[in-house]
Amino acid sequence: MQTIDTLYSINTPEGVALRLMPAGPVLRFYAWLIDTCIRGAVMVGLAIALAYLDELGDGIFLILVFLIEWLYPVYFELFHNGKTPGKSMMGLFVAQENASPITPASSLIRNLLRFVDFLPFAYGFGLVCMLSNNRFQRIGDIVAGTVVLHVEAIQPLTEQDNIIAEVPPRPLQLDEQQAIINFYQRRATLSEERAEELAKVAGSLVENKTSAADYLSGMGRWIMGKR
Known part of the structure; x- marks a missing residue:
């Protein structure tokens, strides 16, 4: 990936x-x-x-x-x-x-x-x-x-246990769910700045959120049943 x-x-x-x-x-x-x-x-x-x-x-x-x-x-x-x-x-x-x-x-x-x-x-x-x-x-x-x-960049990807599951604010289409799950799974490979940049592409889903990346990751966690 x-x-x-x-x-x-x-x-x-x-x-x-x-x-x-x-x-x-x-x-x-x-x-x-x-x-x-x-x-x-x-x-x-x-x-x-x-x-x-x-x-x-x-x-x-x-x-x-x-x-x-x-x-x-x-x-x-x-x-x-x-x-x-x-x-x-x-x-x-x-x-x-x-x-x-x-x-x-x-x-x-x-x-x-x-x-x-x-x-x-x-x-x-x-x-x-x-x-x-x-x-x-x-x-x-x-x-x-x-x-x-x-050499120093090789490290295991850890489960994002610090992310709180978030219920989506509205019903999501299948492609939206897949995109959010993909973002959640990739989150550990991104810097905080890149994660925020990509999360804000979701537009109204993350509007007015302090951390768009955390909120979108939380939705991904909820969709995957990790509650």
């Missing part, structure tokens, strides 16, 4: 509802920059260490550069809970879209497709793709079914 604040919630196989927050391009750029600096430092160290081997050293160096460039992120994503050093420093990690750990196939796919995201230069396609969808997925993420998430 996607929200207006780019948060979305999923239900785990264990029946736990989680709220997830995809990471935007700015933090992901910083994470990428840190990882690039780390890879660069390792490559410089290898070049110095292998310089004395002449042509043999050049060949070994090129092989190691290839492996570092393409397998560095795969290794950390699979064996360090989806976190490269850069992502770890930024409080981010890679997971499947349902928040389960990233699989070997998905990690390989999202990283091999980095060359497509990089086109025409400086991750141009990847940036346009990220800004075109609510989960900030680049092309590699979409194909692999992965998403980069904020």
